[in-house]
Amino acid sequence: MFRFLRIGFLLAVSLLVFAGGAGSQQPKVSTPVKPEQMSPAVPPEAGTRTAAAAPAAPEFDVKAAVDAYLAKVPPDKRAKSDAYFEGGYWLILWDFLYGAAIMLLLLATGASARMRDFAERIAPWKPAQTALYFVQFFLAVSVLGFPLTYYEGFVREHKYGLATQTFGPWMRDQVVGLAVVLVLGGLLAMALFGVVRRLGKSWWVWGAGVTTVFFAFAILTGPVYIAPLFNTYKKLEDQKVKETILSMARANGIPVTEVYEMDASRQTTRVSANVSGFLGTERITLNDNLLKRCSPAEIQAVMGHEMGHYVLNHAYKGLVFFGVIIVAGFAFLNWGLNWSLARWGQRWGIRGITDVAVIPLAAVIFSIFGFVFTPINNTITRTMEYEADLYGLNASQQPDGEAEVDLKLGEYRKLDPGPIEEVLFFDHPSGRTRITAAMRWKKEHLKAGDR
Numbered sequence: 192m193f194r195f196l197r198i199g200f201l202l203a204v205s206l207l208v209f210a211g212g213a214g215s216q217q218p219k220v221s222t223p224v225k226p227e228q229m230s231p232a233v234p235p236e237a238g239t240r241t242a243a244a245a246p247a248a249p250e251f252d253v254k255a256a257v258d259a260y261l262a263k264v265p266p267d268k269r270a271k272s273d274a275y276f277e278g279g280y281w282l283i284l285w286d287f288l289y290g291a292a293i294m295l296l297l298l299a300t301g302a303s304a305r306m307r308d309f310a311e312r313i314a315p316w317k318p319a320q321t322a323l324y325f326v327q328f329f330l331a332v333s334v335l336g337f338p339l340t341y342y343e344g345f346v347r348e349h350k351y352g353l354a355t356q357t358f359g360p361w362m363r364d365q366v367v368g369l370a371v372v373l374v375l376g377g378l379l380a381m382a383l384f385g386v387v388r389r390l391g392k393s394w395w396v397w398g399a400g401v402t403t404v405f406f407a408f409a410i411l412t413g414p415v416y417i418a419p420l421f422n423t424y425k426k427l428e429d430q431k432v433k434e435t436i437l438s439m440a441r442a443n444g445i446p447v448t449e450v451y452e453m454d455a456s457r458q459t460t461r462v463s464a465n466v467s468g469f470l471g472t473e474r475i476t477l478n479d480n481l482l483k484r485c486s487p488a489e490i491q492a493v494m495g496h497e498m499g500h501y502v503l504n505h506a507y508k509g510l511v512f513f514g515v516i517i518v519a520g521f522a523f524l525n526w527g528l529n530w531s532l533a534r535w536g537q538r539w540g541i542r543g544i545t546d547v548a549v550i551p552l553a554a555v556i557f558s559i560f561g562f563v564f565t566p567i568n569n570t571i572t573r574t575m576e577y578e579a580d581l582y583g584l585n586a587s588q589q590p591d592g593e594a595e596v597d598l599k600l601g602e603y604r605k606l607d608p609g610p611i612e613e614v615l616f617f618d619h620p621s622g623r624t625r626i627t628a629a630m631r632w633k634k635e636h637l638k639a640g641d642r
């Protein structure tokens with residue numbers, strides 16, 4: 192699910208959602224239950240939850256411990272991951288500008304109006320015209336946007352050693368992802384224009400509701416029905432790792448009986464895991480990078496974090512936040528459409544807000560909203576991620592495992608940013624923030640041990 196969302200601004204713009212901020216850092220998509228960590232190939236009981244291992248002096252110095260962890264990353268590696276992540280800041284801007292340029296091109300050349308005329312000539316009824324327009328629009332945007340998609344998703348990922356795919360398989364994933372978005376986006380467009388045509392002035396309130404329900408459905412079912420289009424999922428064979436995880440799940444009230452493994456190494460070197468699903472589709476999934484690269488303590492720290500997302504209902508809370516933001520976005524969209532149609536509607540051959548040819552304009556307006564809202568979206572997500580960290584520390588009792596994993600995540604996320612930088616650009620806490628939480632937990636539990 193998150194993968195295909197990452198395909199970036201194209202999809203976002205097409206779906207009229209999330210615009211702007213899309214392309215950047217990570218599959219930000221997933222707002223809700225999103226993974227992040229790793230797991231070991233190592234055995235069982237050995238690394239099991241035996242709280243804060245290394246006995247430290249009574250006056251354990253949190254800051255010194257954090258600095259010591261951060262110092263484990265060699266300067267050249269640090270410089271590389273900083274450059275990768277900071278490049279993502281600029282991509283937010285380039286995605287926004289490039290996407291807006293494509294949309295304005297479609298409007299100003301009259302291409303959008305011609306695609307609508309073509310759809311009206313061929314299709315007999317309105318919903319079919321909307322679908323037919325959307326197919327043309329989506330193909331045009333995908334082709335025009337390909338250079339940036341290619342740079343961002345392939346060239347840049349290889350340049351920083353994060354990608355494992357050659358061009359052929361990468362392109363295959365792109366095509367599958369576009370097909371998924373074409374279908375979902377087409378359905379959403381048909382629903383939204385149905386709402387606009389029937390409900391007149393109050394369309395934007397109902398449109399926001401339809402979009403939120405649509406996304407709820409996609410986010411909750413995506414891990415089960417869409418993710419397998421990109422990766423192979425199988426039951427985790429390592430019984431020791433599996434039993435440790437299931438034990439943690441039982442202790443945390445999570446109703447799963449099976450753990451899955453997926454071949455993320457097909458696309459990337461990143462480590463991650465997640466707990467997803469609802470109403471009987473709950474499942475824990477570890478990616479193979481996590482299993483290969485992490486110790487049992489690290490895997491437990493990761494699973495504690497993911498279980499935190501689940502137990503704290505982050506998927507549902509994320510949707511509530513999303514719903515509120517979407518309502519604001521649609522209000523802005525309604526205002527922006529009326530304002531700009533009054534000025535340029537006639538010149539662009541757009542008849543009004545109920546005309547499908549308005550889609551590129553709606554995409555531009557929504558992407559402005561998304562661009563401005565990027566720091567707010569990031570802060571909502573980052574706050575939930577931090578909650579999951581704290582939950583995970585308590586659940587796994589592996590502060591050092593957590594710190595080690597945080598360093599691995601630092602391979603593609605700046606480890607030690609400034610405070611404003613973290614607020615603006617980070618959708619997960621930085622390495623320093625996370626390791627500080629882990630070392631603080633360790634210090635307090637060492638103290639408790641003394642008593």
Ligand SMILES: [Zn+2]
Nearest residue numbers: 225226227576
């Ligand atoms: Zn998370």
